[in-house]
Amino acid sequence: QKEVEQDPGPLSVPEGAIVSLNCTYSNSAFQYFMWYRQYSRKGPELLMYTYSSGNKEDGRFTAQVDKSSKYISLFIRDSQPSDSATYLCAMDTGRRALTFGSGTRLQVQP
Amino acid sequence: DAGVTQSPTHLIKTRGQQVTLRCSPISGHKSVSWYQQVLGQGPQFIFQYYEKEERGRGNFPDRFSARQFPNYSSELNVNALLLGDSALYLCASSLEETQYFGPGTRLLVL
Numbered sequence: 001q002k003e004v005e006q007d008p009g010p011l012s013v014p015e016g017a018i019v020s021l022n023c024t025y026s027n028s029a030f031q032y033f034m035w036y037r038q039y040s041r042k043g044p045e046l047l048m049y050t051y052s053s054g055n056k057e058d059g060r061f062t063a064q065v066d067k068s069s070k071y072i073s074l075f076i077r078d079s080q081p082s083d084s085a086t087y088l089c090a091m092d093t094g095r096r097a098l099t100f101g102s103g104t105r106l107q108v109q110p
Numbered sequence: 111d112a113g114v115t116q117s118p119t120h121l122i123k124t125r126g127q128q129v130t131l132r133c134s135p136i137s138g139h140k141s142v143s144w145y146q147q148v149l150g151q152g153p154q155f156i157f158q159y160y161e162k163e164e165r166g167r168g169n170f171p172d173r174f175s176a177r178q179f180p181n182y183s184s185e186l187n188v189n190a191l192l193l194g195d196s197a198l199y200l201c202a203s204s205l206e207e208t209q210y211f212g213p214g215t216r217l218l219v220l
Contacts, residue, residue, distance in 0.1 A: 100152030
């Protein structure tokens, strides 16, 4: 069993839709939770970083962490074609050795 | 401010050869980490260096080695290349918990 599970998609939505991306994890030692966006053939770009359970909002993006269920989510409001990319969840125990999910490919149709 | 830079951008090698990849962190960042990303997968942690010392190592064979220089730049070396080493090699720099990735070096082993 992988430490971090993420549905690979692809996920196709119309422009303007609300997108929900999710990861589950098994390691209770994970303390830090991140979402990265990766465009094709580029390096991952940090979108959101959270430490505690609860919600964190930044513009159109909301990150949600539920440590009791070992479940994290990223919501994208008013999705745009430019949001089309692969979204990676990543987690860290504090050792700065990130464990990534396999990524969800998102396609926003104009 | 310049982000994380990596060189070269692309590289083609044959099996059995050796390769050296280079990374310059964001100014002021003292920690550098290396990741391997195989097509269709999330990045996998290889090494973390802080103040020129190895602070963490992932599940990679001894053919992989790295070092960090006094100016905090870093090199990743891979000896005796195998076909399976073909991947995008990512460098990330960090000041605290958040890691910022470079564009990567795409290595193809023939």
